[in-house]
Amino acid sequence: MKRNETIAAIATAMINSGIGIIRISGQEALDVIDKIFCSPSGKRLKNSASHRVYYGYIKDKDRVIDEVMVLVMKAPNTYTREDTVEIDCHGGAYIMQEILKVVLENGARAAEPGEFTKRAFLNGRIDLAQAESVMELINSENEYGRKNSVKQLKGEVSEKIKNIRKEILHQIAYIESALDDPEHISLDGYQDQLKAFIEETGKKLEKLIKESENGRILANGISTVILGKPNAGKSSLLNLLAGEERAIVTEVAGTTRDVLTERVMLGELSLHIADTAGIRDTQDLVEKIGIKKAKEYAKKADLLIYVADSSIPLDENDNEIIELIKDRRAIVLLNKTDLDGLVKETELRERTGKKVIPISAKERTGLLELESSVREMFLEKEAFSQEEACITNIRQKQAVVDAYKSILLVKESIENQMPEDFYTIDLMDAYEELGYVTGETVEDDLIDEIFSKFCMGK
Numbered sequence: 001m002k003r004n005e006t007i008a009a010i011a012t013a014m015i016n017s018g019i020g021i022i023r024i025s026g027q028e029a030l031d032v033i034d035k036i037f038c039s040p041s042g043k044r045l046k047n048s049a050s051h052r053v054y055y056g057y058i059k060d061k062d063r064v065i066d067e068v069m070v071l072v073m074k075a076p077n078t079y080t081r082e083d084t085v086e087i088d089c090h091g092g093a094y095i096m097q098e099i100l101k102v103v104l105e106n107g108a109r110a111a112e113p114g115e116f117t118k119r120a121f122l123n124g125r126i127d128l129a130q131a132e133s134v135m136e137l138i139n140s141e142n143e144y145g146r147k148n149s150v151k152q153l154k155g156e157v158s159e160k161i162k163n164i165r166k167e168i169l170h171q172i173a174y175i176e177s178a179l180d181d182p183e184h185i186s187l188d189g190y191q192d193q194l195k196a197f198i199e200e201t202g203k204k205l206e207k208l209i210k211e212s213e214n215g216r217i218l219a220n221g222i223s224t225v226i227l228g229k230p231n232a233g234k235s236s237l238l239n240l241l242a243g244e245e246r247a248i249v250t251e252v253a254g255t256t257r258d259v260l261t262e263r264v265m266l267g268e269l270s271l272h273i274a275d276t277a278g279i280r281d282t283q284d285l286v287e288k289i290g291i292k293k294a295k296e297y298a299k300k301a302d303l304l305i306y307v308a309d310s311s312i313p314l315d316e317n318d319n320e321i322i323e324l325i326k327d328r329r330a331i332v333l334l335n336k337t338d339l340d341g342l343v344k345e346t347e348l349r350e351r352t353g354k355k356v357i358p359i360s361a362k363e364r365t366g367l368l369e370l371e372s373s374v375r376e377m378f379l380e381k382e383a384f385s386q387e388e389a390c391i392t393n394i395r396q397k398q399a400v401v402d403a404y405k406s407i408l409l410v411k412e413s414i415e416n417q418m419p420e421d422f423y424t425i426d427l428m429d430a431y432e433e434l435g436y437v438t439g440e441t442v443e444d445d446l447i448d449e450i451f452s453k454f455c456m457g458k
Contacts, residue, residue, distance in 0.1 A: 003122060006032060007111035008103045010096050011457035017091035022099050023457060025116055028107050029083040030072070035106040036060065037070055045085070050074035058087065060102045066095050080116055081123040114454025118447070121439060128439025128450070129158045132393050135454055136219065141263070142270040145219035151389030157396075161437045164204055168431045171197060175424050191414050194423065198411045201430075205404040208390070212397045214378060215390035217302050221263065221270040222378065225298045227324060228307035229317045230278030233335040236361035237307055238262060238275040267371045269378065274301070280317045295324065303374065304330040308348055310341040310358075322352050331373050332356045338363050391437075395450075399436035406430035 006026025012019070024032055030046040037045060039056035048054065051073055058065045069088040078084040089099055104110060112118075114135075121131045133152035140146040151157075171194060178185040217223075226234045241264045260275040274297050277290030298304055304325045308318065325332075332352050334345055338360040349356045355373055359366025391397050406429040413422045435441030 003119065006108045007115055007119075008032075008100060008108035009111040009116070009457040010100055011086070012091065012096070014093050014096070015091075016093055020089050020091040020093075020096040020099075021457075022087040022089065022096060022103060023111075023116065024085040024087075024103060024108055025078070025080045025082045025111075025119065026108070027083060029085045030074075032103060032107045033070060033072075033085045033087075036102050037068075045070065045072050048072055051077070058089065058099050058102065060098075060105075065098050065102065066090055068099075079125070080119040081125050082119060111457065112452070113456050114451035114458060117454060117458055118451040121447075121451075126153075127155070127158050128442060128447070129161070129393075129396060129437050130155055131439070132396070132450065133157075134458065136392060138455065138458070140219065141221050142218075142265070143268050145392075148215060148219055148389055148392060152392075154389075156389035157391055158438050160204075160208065161400075161434050164201060165431055165434045165440075167197070167201065168427055168434075172424050172427050172431065175420050175427075179420060187420055190420075195411065195414050198407055198414070202404065202407050202411070205400055205407060208400050209397065209404060211388070212391040212400070215392045216394070216397075218269065218378060219392045221272045222303050222374070223301045224271045224273045224303045224305060225294070225301040226273060226275050226305045226307060227294065227298060227321050228278060228335075229309060229315075229321070230280055232278065232307045232309040233361045234275055234278065234307050235260075237305070237333065237335070237359075238273060240361050240364060240367065241266065241271070241273065266374055269371075269374060271303070271374075279321055298324050302329060303377070304328050306330060306332045306352070306354075307335050308332060308343060309336055310334050310343045311336045311339045313342050314347075314351065318351075325352065325354065329377055330354050331370065331377070333366065333370065334358045335361055337365070396437045399433050403430040403433035406433060 004027060006024065006028040008022060008024045011021040011023040034044045034046050036058050037054075037056050038059050039045075039054055045054060049072075052071075054070045054072065056068065056070065058068050066089045071086040071088065073079075073084045073086075075081055075083050087099060087103075089095055100110075117126075117131050117134050120126050121128060130153050133149045137146065137149035137153060140149055174185070174190075175187070178187045178190070226237060228234045238260065242262050243264075262273050262275070264271050264273055276294030276297060277287060279291055279294060282288060282291070306321055306325050308314070330352075332348055332354045334341075334343065334348055334356055337358045345356050345358055357366050357369045357373060359370070391400065406426045409426040410423050410430075413426065432441045439447070
């Protein structure tokens, strides 16, 4: 890829709609548009004022393709910091393709996925963390994901990382200067000062790591698995949460044999719910496979919802489920409370050690308390602030984890009275690892891989 080439792409979805946008960026962008755009005044857009909208027609020689509005934005005050043109045309898929075709025939080349944002990064307008937040914003599934992505795009996470890197670099510079010029810069008593700095920095990184897990879960949706014995009401619960008949519900035990997934909104939280086969001892081969799948899904879930049938006594199958939810984020729903109950809420709470919510999927009761419990579990009890931007990207989190490990090595070296040059090695490792978050120490291959996952035209 040559950065001095002018690129173009369709920036809107390739479906028939009210308006379509073709984006052009690069040093020849204005020359390209002047070859194909005809305004009533005949004025060339290259000589026109920047950040203005111009009315006219896109033509291919003598053929008029469409009536359009053209937005002209001259460097450096653009998304890519290059001359940029956006053609707003009628949103027919064929029309957009025809306009892009004539743009490419007149000096531009087709942009690669994410190449506009990649140029914004390479030209210094945004850092890598901000660039990745663009796709996270596009893919956001709920209000929390949207708000957090906007904060990341504004640079809130980057600012935290850059401040920590700046402080680490100061310590490295001080040690190196003292080692080079011991007559004028003393390291006497410096170990205590460095130890205090390391402990404070470790707390900052630990906070970023801890918040990133909850942030990721909330932004991407809570992976949720519904567990229970056959006919306990798991599928009825899924249908109730989904607001439609997604799962087959019958009085025949073992109806659900495979995993059925559905994304639902529970208040402001999004849940990726998996309804699984009822757990019981069975000789049916297909049902056994379904039960095995249920257990595998449960191991990977962020949240487990155990649906217990209040109308039948607890048995060995319930004991197996209780063991699955042990030491996990889990909520117990005591279903069929509209019937005469044989299982009491207190008994189930004592057996599971979890919060028990009486519900009736048939009567549609208990959902508000379920919503409140999930919110408390993932937001309030974790002392998690929704007001601060947090890392939700796995790549960025791993870089912070690696930096934290290097910081712990510095602490270990101090405690073991190691020479000062050992400190700088691990401090520099931490500094470089944090640079991977913002892209200041990232390799070209990784940059290419990151932007290849972007959508076309962004």
